[in-house]
Amino acid sequence: MINILLNGCNGKMGQVISDMLADNPNIHITAGIDTNPDKFSNYYKTYNDIDAVKEKADLLLDFSHADGINKVTQYCVDNGIALVVATTGLSQSQHEVLRQASEKIALFQSANMSYGVNVTIELCKNAAKALKGEFDIEIIEKHHNEKKDAPSGTALMIAKEINSTMNNGLEFIYDRYGKGARKHNEMGIYSLRGGTIPGEHLIVFAGKDEIIEIKHTALSRKIFAEGAVKAVEFIAAKKPGYYNMKDLIKEMCS
Numbered sequence: 069m070i071n072i073l074l075n076g077c078n079g080k081m082g083q084v085i086s087d088m089l090a091d092n093p094n095i096h097i098t099a100g101i102d103t104n105p106d107k108f109s110n111y112y113k114t115y116n117d118i119d120a121v122k123e124k125a126d127l128l129l130d131f132s133h134a135d136g137i138n139k140v141t142q143y144c145v146d147n148g149i150a151l152v153v154a155t156t157g158l159s160q161s162q163h164e165v166l167r168q169a170s171e172k173i174a175l176f177q178s179a180n181m182s183y184g185v186n187v188t189i190e191l192c193k194n195a196a197k198a199l200k201g202e203f204d205i206e207i208i209e210k211h212h213n214e215k216k217d218a219p220s221g222t223a224l225m226i227a228k229e230i231n232s233t234m235n236n237g238l239e240f241i242y243d244r245y246g247k248g249a250r251k252h253n254e255m256g257i258y259s260l261r262g263g264t265i266p267g268e269h270l271i272v273f274a275g276k277d278e279i280i281e282i283k284h285t286a287l288s289r290k291i292f293a294e295g296a297v298k299a300v301e302f303i304a305a306k307k308p309g310y311y312n313m314k315d316l317i318k319e320m321c322s
């Protein structure tokens with residue numbers, strides 16, 4: 069049995085995870101934490117601050133907000149428990165905090181827990197390699213109107229992975245207003261927010277007289293929750309280190 073704390077338990081993802089784990093025989097939510105603790109009456113005790121948690125756990129799963137990530141990470145290090153970070157919008161220095169923590173605890177981080185998105189990234193990397201810098205690459209992401217961060221963590225992850233196949237020679241552009249004509253070494257990353265869209269990422273490879281498009285559409289949040297549950301199972305017994313979806317997929321396929 070893996071006992072977990074769920075940070076951000078009263079959010080959209082927190083509630084999908086709670087429903088998914090309600091009858092799970094292998095993973096038990098011992099407590100939840102949310103800055104809005106009374107929004108739902110959960111089947112586990114819910115605290116408004118991690119420092120108030122009394123229950124013991126093996127791991128903390130975080131689907132909350134970047135603001136709280138340093139405190140949560142410190143809690144996991146102090147208590148010697150594993151950490152799964154799904155929250156996006158992290159700064160460079162927060163990523164560094166995670167790196168340092170991973171020397172002491174097992175830490176899994178991914179801006180997108182969906183298997184399909186991670187296959188999409190591989191398709192994009194292969195396309196970028198095959199096109200040898202001759203096509204312009206731009207990303208358009210669409211999400212619901214409550215999303216706090218932009219661009220999405222997934223769009224940034226896709227952009228960085230594509231860039232890694234091109235000697236990191238591309239400069240990311242988030243807003244073209246007033247910037248004049250597109251330069252060859254740019255990659256535009258654009259965000260649309262509206263309605264209840266769970267998530268869409270469109271990667272456009274625009275060449276001379278032809279366009280290739282690779283698109284991933286999330287039709288519900290279940291795909292992220294299923295991936296997060298797999299990440300919890302994957303990392304629970306791991307030794308300290310920094311793990312991501314590539315490690316999980318490698319283990320699944322071996």
Ligand SMILES: NC(=O)c1ccc[n+]([C@@H]2O[C@H](COP(=O)([O-])OP(=O)(O)OC[C@H]3O[C@@H](n4cnc5c(N)ncnc54)[C@H](O)[C@@H]3O)[C@@H](O)[C@H]2O)c1
Pocket residue numbers: 075076077078079080081082101102103104130131132133134135136137153154155156157178179180181182217221292
């Ligand atoms: N990695 C993935 O696959 C994936 C998938 C979906 C969402 N996300 C990310 O997960 C995060 C949550 O997404 P959501 O749609 O559930 O958002 P949401 O706004 O619906 O929920 C966030 C919850 O966290 C709570 N919260 C805010 N700050 C907190 C803090 N410091 N400590 C504890 N609780 C806090 C809020 O009260 C809210 O209930 C976002 O960063 C989102 O981008 C990642």
Ligand SMILES: O=C(O)C1=N[C@H](C(=O)O)CCC1
Pocket residue numbers: 156157179180211212215216219220221222223266267
């Ligand atoms: O709904 C969200 O918020 C999502 N956030 C992640 C991101 O920023 O990439 C994953 C998709 C859904």
